[in-house]
Amino acid sequence: MSKKVNGKEKGRLSRQRIIEEAERLFARQGYSGTGLRELAAAAGVNLAMINYFFGSKKQLLKEILDGFLAGYLEVARQELQGDEEVRVRLDRFVRCAVAYFASHRDALLVTIAELPRDDPEIIEYKAAWGRQMMEIIDREICQPLAREGSRRLSPHLIGPLLTSMMASRFLFAPVMERMAGGGEVRGGREYAELVSRIVLDGIEGERNHNYGSVN
Amino acid sequence: MSKKVNGKEKGRLSRQRIIEEAERLFARQGYSGTGLRELAAAAGVNLAMINYFFGSKKQLLKEILDGFLAGYLEVARQELQGDEEVRVRLDRFVRCAVAYFASHRDALLVTIAELPRDDPEIIEYKAAWGRQMMEIIDREICQPLAREGSRRLSPHLIGPLLTSMMASRFLFAPVMERMAGGGEVRGGREYAELVSRIVLDGIEGERNHNYGSVN
DNA sequence: CCAGGTCTTAAACAAACGTTTAATTAAAAC
DNA sequence: GTTTTAATTAAACGTTTGTTTAAGACCTGG
DSSP states (O other), X not given: OOOOOOSHHHHXXXXXXXXXXXXXXXXXXXXXXXXXXXXXXXXXXXXXXXXXXXXXXXXXXXXXXXXXXXXXXXXXXXXXXXXXXXXXXXXXXXXXXXHHHHHTHHHHHXXXXXTTOOOHHHHHHHHHHHHHHHHHHIIIIIHHHHHHTOOOXXXXXXXXXXXXXXXXXXXXXXXXXXXXXXXXXXXXXXXXXXXXXXXXXOTTOSSOOOOOOOX | OOOOOOSTHHHHHHHHHHHHHHHHHHHHHOSTTSOHHHHHHHHTXXXXXXXXXXXXXXXXXXXXXXXXXXXXHHHHHHHHOSSSOHHHHHHHHHHHHHHHHHHTHXXXXXXXXXXXXXXXXXXXXXXXXXXXXXXXXXXXXXXXXHHHTSOOOOXXXXXXXXXXXXXXXXXXXXXXXXXXXXXXXXXXXXXXXXHHHHHHHOTTOSSOOOOOOOO
């Protein structure tokens, strides 16, 4: 162990290690299901360090959620806006967001599992993030699509829908891995392509569109 | 309060009330975040009744997961098989599954939030359910589509994808409700239609399919 | 009426929980 | 070299946790 750090960095490293282990444990056992003693042991720090750095367990959770959601929002901003047509930007966004999810898998799982929780300390801040996300999706996807003549889509439905699609693989991964004959964790590349294709053209993908109306 | 039940039914009613309140509380506070005393108070029963009926807290969770997943599997079996073309059956399945999710909202949230947990007592049983689900989806969707000439789809990707799409609205609902200017819980009918349309034809829906290849 | 099963209760158990305190070490600043 | 500041430690705080126990209430079948 490299205990000989420059001094000033020592605390920062402990702090970082706590966050990383918290994401790992919260994803596997849940936020409430993970004790601070177990977390401290996994991170190799003293129990009191967690409250020293973050003030409380809930504040640590907030920091994890904030870090992940801010990064996701950043991806949406960067990939969804531009002069290209909606299809191109949507395809780019899906690929980048899936890649972002893959590299922040634990934080993603923590965020999704804590989404439905109605803790008053956290829900309002999640709503604030949601408002920004809806704004981007409405401006860059829904409005352009409506201008092209497609039916008007509500960003409040499309936003969660897109996010859930891109996250589905990671959400189900623990179960899939336990299933025989499949589920080995392959590169997320082809998965991103599948999601993009379905979002753009449906499950049959760029063919067979000459069916009559259904129902 | 109708305390005057036929006698033999009394226990069954208490048991039922415990399950209902457990779904409600687990959905809002998480499984680990809900204490048995709080649950007992909400259900109007004595603390010891929970262990009397279910043996342990984890067994109660298992029963909730099992009830929901069995119902979901039943919907998939009933709506996905038949002689109609894939599009028709998929459309029907999406509408029925969304309706099922809507009427079992709390159990759905509990199930999704507990999906990534790797508790050895539960994960193997979740995997058993997943295997049955993958079997149905492969037989009724992936294979017929491949026969029609579409690209071969992996049920291990399509299954979680479909489920996540149909669940997205309910998963994000607590956050959406807190957001201003939208998110009022409207009937799931138009939401089911949106999901079905995207699955079948993509986000632009039944038009504008004459774009060139992307990227 | 009484025996037998189901259901309900209050009380206690050890263990684990999140948080706080006070004392100590180590590096930085002056 | 001394003062400040940041990082780390062990120990204890009072609650709350899931579970168990033993006794009592209730209704049912004989």
